[in-house]
Amino acid sequence: MKIELIKGDITKIKADAIVNAANSSLLGGGGVDGAIHRAGGKQILDECIEIRNRQGKCKTGEAVVTTAGSLPAKYVIHTVGPVWNGDEEKSSKLLANCYQNSLRLAESLDVKTIAFPNISTGIYRFPKELAGNIAVDEVKKFNSDVIEKIIFVCFDDENEEIYRKLLEE
Numbered sequence: 640m641k642i643e644l645i646k647g648d649i650t651k652i653k654a655d656a657i658v659n660a661a662n663s664s665l666l667g668g669g670g671v672d673g674a675i676h677r678a679g680g681k682q683i684l685d686e687c688i689e690i691r692n693r694q695g696k697c698k699t700g701e702a703v704v705t706t707a708g709s710l711p712a713k714y715v716i717h718t719v720g721p722v723w724n725g726d727e728e729k730s731s732k733l734l735a736n737c738y739q740n741s742l743r744l745a746e747s748l749d750v751k752t753i754a755f756p757n758i759s760t761g762i763y764r765f766p767k768e769l770a771g772n773i774a775v776d777e778v779k780k781f782n783s784d785v786i787e788k789i790i791f792v793c794f795d796d797e798n799e800e801i802y803r804k805l806l807e808e
Contacts, residue, residue: 641788642778644806645754646799649792650678653711655750656704657792658741660758661717663696665703670761671794675715679708683715700736702744714748716741720759723766731773734759738777746785754790757798771801 649657649671660671665687667676676683686705690697697703702718718741721733737758745753755774759765778789791806793799 640778640781640783640786642775642806643788643790644793644799644802645790646793646796648674648794649754649756650674650710652754652790652792654752654754654788654790655712656714656716656745656748656752657707657710657712657754658702658756658758659715659717660720660756660761660763661697663699663719665691665697665717671756675710679710679715682706682708687717700733700740702737702740704744704748712754714745714750716744716753718758720763721765723759723764727769730765731769734765734770734773735777738774739781742778742781742783742786746783749785751786752788752790753786754792756792757794757802760798767798767801771798771805775802775805 659675662668697719699719705715707715718737721730760767760770791802
């Protein structure tokens, strides 16, 4: 698997799947979540409502999939990252689950390229360095015969710098 790093807007990335750092309601919100819902249109929200009606809220660390609406991707994989509360062990495990479950779901959909935002590092206040370590570790240890490329899409300079260093190691 090839790992790529891009600084930019995940809603503009051409990939089979983009990952949304969703909240448990799946109804859109701030940050990446709001941007994906706005750019992708009503179809994403409608499908999220169907998922909620079927299973209730999405638990932290879990992942669900919708089509991508008007985004340049086929799918949006919605995963709920942990809100940082200082419990490093528990929060780290939950964040690792976000990457593992998103990758497993992508594989089941025959996704060749998948783009990840910096899950939980915005309003959820997960320490960016720790989040970057978890993201890169989980992606590197995930073995797939299906997924060919993983793209980390960093919105800000700080995350881009963290990921660049981690990927050079």
